[in-house]
Amino acid sequence: MCSSKGLSVFVFVFLLLLHGNCIEFEVGDTNNLTKGWQVPPLNHPHVYNQWAQNNRFKVNDTLHFTYKKDSVMVVTDSEYDKCKCSQPLYFSNNGDTRVVLDRPGLFFFMSGVTGHCERGQKMIVKVLDVETPPQSHHKNAALRLIQMKPIMIGYFLLYFTLSFILDFIDFIKFFEQVLYEIFLL
Template sequence: MARFFKASHPIFLCFILLCCFHVSLINCSEFEVGGHDGWVVPKSKDNEDIYNQWASQNRFKVNDTVRFKYEKDSVLVVSEEEYERCKSSRPLFFSNNGDTVFKFDRPGTFFFISGVSGHCTRGQKLIIKVLNVEEPAAPSPQSADDTAQTPRAKSGVAEMSPPSFTTWTFFVVSLFGLVYA
């Protein structure tokens, strides 16, 4: 066993480094619009703003995705004016396949509506504000509380910030110490 380990240590070391580097870069989430109900017309007038209430409780970043699950409907990304009118003849994005994933490729405001006549006016519309991805700054006590109150999406991917130079140096030195000991 020790002979195999010494013979393959460069391969093993490269594998470990690549795995650590890959995990450190994963920093995006997928949000499911409408939860278990999916992208549907709100059931009552009281729920007309249900999608915007949901969006305001989440924090969206560049490279995050939103998943729309629906039947016999569609999803359109439109301008603010078209969002207000609930009508678009030239949407920026259109899908009607029943399971649509939309990736945020830039920061800014995105406007979504249903393409089925009457659905948008009954509340099947959504505004999402996407933040720019920035290096995390040292949080002040108040901003740390604000961040704790803003839930992120449930995803199977751990959200991690990239490791610092000191962390990488310690990791590499430790590995070399184990390999050559």
């Protein structure tokens, strides 16, 4: 009986670790000043930093940049300040870029198109270390469950379904063995 429970726990933990509790953020302003990654309006040059400050980023979250005829670069803080970079830490110009925030700390983003960074198409993202959930706060646990992506809820349902099926199979095997012993005697 232990082997099927062990298997269901292993499957659940594997799926949980595989997906984690990360979020994909669409880069852009929520006040409709910008759509995706583009040069912000002249009267709102800090729109991307304001957007970043309004979000809470954790290790393994993803930033999704959508843009046309532009690029995304991850640069150092000094390159960010100068709006000049000849060798970025990361570069993409495919119009649909995803960047995984793989460590805690600051990430510096800017457009690679000449003049765009100077006009405000740049952003600093602060990434927090993965937090450990509180042990006794039921409100926080319920809130985290509500905030989970649907796929995580699917993993929970899969785990409990597998656990039920494996327990049922164990019960049938046990019942079959009891009947066998009764009628064999």
